[in-house]
Amino acid sequence: MDMALQPPATLGSRIRFRHLNCFLEVAGRSSFVGAARALGVTQPAVSKTIGELEATLRVQLFERSRAGVRLTAEGEAFRRHAGPAVSELRRAIASVDPSDRQSLATVSVGALPTVAGQVVPAAVLAARGNGLRARIRVAVGPAVYLLAELRAGQLDFVVGRMAEAAEMAGLQFERLYSERVVFVVRTGHPLALAGSGTLASIVEFPVVLPPAGSAIRPEVDRALIANGIGELRDVVESASPVFSISLLKSSDAIWIISRSVVAAEIGEGGLVELPFEAGIASGPVGLTTRPEGLPSVAADVLVAEIRSAVPHPETARPDRATPARAGGQ
Numbered sequence: 001m002d003m004a005l006q007p008p009a010t011l012g013s014r015i016r017f018r019h020l021n022c023f024l025e026v027a028g029r030s031s032f033v034g035a036a037r038a039l040g041v042t043q044p045a046v047s048k049t050i051g052e053l054e055a056t057l058r059v060q061l062f063e064r065s066r067a068g069v070r071l072t073a074e075g076e077a078f079r080r081h082a083g084p085a086v087s088e089l090r091r092a093i094a095s096v097d098p099s100d101r102q103s104l105a106t107v108s109v110g111a112l113p114t115v116a117g118q119v120v121p122a123a124v125l126a127a128r129g130n131g132l133r134a135r136i137r138v139a140v141g142p143a144v145y146l147l148a149e150l151r152a153g154q155l156d157f158v159v160g161r162m163a164e165a166a167e168m169a170g171l172q173f174e175r176l177y178s179e180r181v182v183f184v185v186r187t188g189h190p191l192a193l194a195g196s197g198t199l200a201s202i203v204e205f206p207v208v209l210p211p212a213g214s215a216i217r218p219e220v221d222r223a224l225i226a227n228g229i230g231e232l233r234d235v236v237e238s239a240s241p242v243f244s245i246s247l248l249k250s251s252d253a254i255w256i257i258s259r260s261v262v263a264a265e266i267g268e269g270g271l272v273e274l275p276f277e278a279g280i281a282s283g284p285v286g287l288t289t290r291p292e293g294l295p296s297v298a299a300d301v302l303v304a305e306i307r308s309a310v311p312h313p314e315t316a317r318p319d320r321a322t323p324a325r326a327g328g329q
Helices: 008-013 017-029 032-039 043-057 073-095 119-129 143-151 199-204 217-226 241-249 259-268 297-308
Strands: 062-065 068-071 106-111 135-140 157-161 172-179 181-186 207-209 235-237 254-258 271-273 283-289
Touching (some): 017 032, 106 297, 181 259, 241 254
Antiparallel strands (some): 062 068, 172 283, 181 271
16 A cells, blocks of 8 residues: 555554654664663664664664664654654553552653753752652753753753753743853862963863853853954863863863862862953853643652752852743843
8 A cells, every 4th residue: 555545543553662662762872782772672673673663654764874873854853753752652651550650750851061960960869868769861961962852852851051042942941040161170280370370371281172062162162262262272072071070180181161060079179260250151050841841740859859959059049930931032
């Protein structure tokens, strides 16, 4: 039967939950191997399941290459609808099992590096201590990736610095506090000595910058240009606190980053904040959600703990006002 004439009900009856779940894992990881590990099956099983789905839909969902896999245009379109559909199905299953609703639920959180080291761990521990039994999945990455996952229904909400207005279009943002961007180095760094160096001195050292696509990178770039620093000689881009902190402690590199990412290291004396004023405005950090709001009671519980876990008022000013629609302001 020609697919154009095939009744939708017939086509839909051939697609199983395992097809959709497998598709979303491969799409999210851009890897059949990674999806197989996450699902606890073999790579051939993943390939077979995706092949069945593509045969049923009569479209190619992924482009395969030695570098990995990526979604085709048809795959992107299918993901936009499949992600929210699977999320709704999971919530529906949990909602009809009064004996164990929370343990069936999964709360999927996107965390920018700004909050991944302090706010989110504190909130998870508090939620567990208060009886939250739902499985908690935390994905850490740049804003562009996390917001795409949020729109696709793979994340319930994202915590971190607000992205550029164009990236926030159609989403909602609730500001929790403001965050400073700082210049940090190892203890004993030449620029950490009293009275030594100015902002212009950073060109003489390796500089670790947030990667392109991160929430604070545009602000950092604008501030450097405004201060007459047009081009840095030695740049490393990284979103990994583990890598960046290790690099700083082993070299004379300077890291430009949101302060909460390095607050613990500064407090313990491993890193030092340089007294440079680059004119980088404090940025809003908070919760980004889809317009329909949080998808489950479990997500509500974790969000409440995140609101309670915001940093101390040095850089944080809690703001519990009604969430404003981002992107249109």
